[in-house]
Amino acid sequence: MTATTDAQRSVLIVGAGLSGAVVGRALADAGWAVQIIDSRAHIAGNCYTARDADTGVLVHVYGPHIFHTDDADVWAYVNRHTTFRAFKNRVKTTSQGAVYALPINLHTINQFYGKTFGPADAQAFLEAQGDASITDPQTFEEQALRFVGPDLYEAFFKGYTEKQWGCAPSELPASILKRLPVRFNYEDDYFAHRFQGMPEDGYTPMVASILDHQGITVTLSTTFTPDMARGHTHVFWSGALDGYFDFRLGRLGYRTLDFEAFSGVGDYQGCAVMNYGDRDVPYTRITEHKHFSPWESHDSTVCCREFSRAAGPEDVPYYPIRLVEERALLGDYVALAQACEGATFLGRLGTYRYLDMDVTIREAMDAAEAFLARGGHLPAF
Numbered sequence: 001m002t003a004t005t006d007a008q009r010s011v012l013i014v015g016a017g018l019s020g021a022v023v024g025r026a027l028a029d030a031g032w033a034v035q036i037i038d039s040r041a042h043i044a045g046n047c048y049t050a051r052d053a054d055t056g057v058l059v060h061v062y063g064p065h066i067f068h069t070d071d072a073d074v075w076a077y078v079n080r081h082t083t084f085r086a087f088k089n090r091v092k093t094t095s096q097g098a099v100y101a102l103p104i105n106l107h108t109i110n111q112f113y114g115k116t117f118g119p120a121d122a123q124a125f126l127e128a129q130g131d132a133s134i135t136d137p138q139t140f141e142e143q144a145l146r147f148v149g150p151d152l153y154e155a156f157f158k159g160y161t162e163k164q165w166g167c168a169p170s171e172l173p174a175s176i177l178k179r180l181p182v183r184f185n186y187e188d189d190y191f192a193h194r195f196q197g198m199p200e201d202g203y204t205p206m207v208a209s210i211l212d213h214q215g216i217t218v219t220l221s222t223t224f225t226p227d228m229a230r231g232h233t234h235v236f237w238s239g240a241l242d243g244y245f246d247f248r249l250g251r252l253g254y255r256t257l258d259f260e261a262f263s264g265v266g267d268y269q270g271c272a273v274m275n276y277g278d279r280d281v282p283y284t285r286i287t288e289h290k291h292f293s294p295w296e297s298h299d300s301t302v303c304c305r306e307f308s309r310a311a312g313p314e315d316v317p318y319y320p321i322r323l324v325e326e327r328a329l330l331g332d333y334v335a336l337a338q339a340c341e342g343a344t345f346l347g348r349l350g351t352y353r354y355l356d357m358d359v360t361i362r363e364a365m366d367a368a369e370a371f372l373a374r375g376g377h378l379p380a381f
């Protein structure tokens with residue numbers, strides 16, 4: 001193979017999270033030279049996990065990540081790279097002085113209203129709470145008022161969502177609430193997907209295994225500069241979409257999270273995630289990390305209170321906001337991106353979407369396959 005041919009079969013991937021790792025691995029398996037850079041000092045992006053130095057508890061450093069999917073290929077893929085343990089996410093919420101199960105299920109409804117409904121009665125009761133005049137809910141608030149009514153909306157969603165998103169639920173799309181089901185049985189698993197679990201040693205070794213290929217070079221603590229693309233035929237960009245263009249049209253809005261860690265002995269709250277629905281509690285939830293690894297035994301415990309706020313330029317971007325204003329700006333950035341030759345935008349930051357891990361992996365697998373099928377070409381989006 002000549003030097004020129006080598007250069008033609010070489011890509012630069014910006015970001016060593018799930019998108020970058022999955023694309024990189026597929027291309028390396030196909031014989032491409034893959035250079036991955038990441039501005040952080042670690043791989044695995046926001047699903048990075050690390051053991052707490054004092055207690056040994058496995059910590060989800062950027063907040064809770066529970067793997068769940070209906071995609072059998074994605075499930076097989078992640079299982080090739082680590083051992084998954086069975087895990088059900090049983091979320092609780094504290095609201096108005098009581099603790100309830102989420103997502104809203106028959107137990108939540110009966111407990112909240114002091115009833116002993118069976119499924120059909122609960123469904124009829126909740127239907128009567130809902131505002132039937134809202135025929136085509138567009139906003140988060142309309143979706144809530146239509147399907148659960150004002151009491152449950154106020155108790156579980158309104159305050160939490162104001163804290164989480166920093167705006168009124170009437171400004172947010174219904175799609176955010178559609179992530180959460182309402183169940184008329186006692187199933188309290190947060191997710192309804194066929195496959196779910198937790199990687200036994202956390203996500204970092206899983207991503208390390210995906211990246212473990214002689215064709216892949218990973219360079220950490222390295223910020224992209226345009227000269228780095230030289231010598232590569234294609235760039236896969238999983239950093240912030242607006243960052244690729246030096247924010248020249250303005251910044252796409254994100255929510256960032258602050259984690260206030262505290263530790264102690266024993267069991268602090270008895271579950272992995274406790275949400276706080278009340279507006280006057282400043283944090284959205286408390287995560288007790290050892291409950292994400294229930295097969296491990298720890299006398300000590302590490303917890304994080306999670307606070308959400310608007311991200312500044314130096315903050316870690318977590319949730320794309322995607323309100324009307326951002327959607328217009330997003331459209332302008334997508335137009336810029338579509339004019340880019342030789343670059344493809346991937347993942348939560350690269351496409352500015354609220355993506356679960358399984359969707360991120362699926363899209364990265366598909367992008368790599370399309371790139372290879374087209375002989376090393378792929379459009380920006």
Ligand code: UDP
Nearest residue numbers: 093156157158160161164176177179180275
């Ligand atoms: N949500 C809420 N109350 C809760 C949990 C969630 O109002 O106790 C809303 C909130 O707006 C959140 C959305 O539902 O952003 C989706 O929740 P999910 O648990 O999927 O959020 P994530 O874990 O991704 O932050």
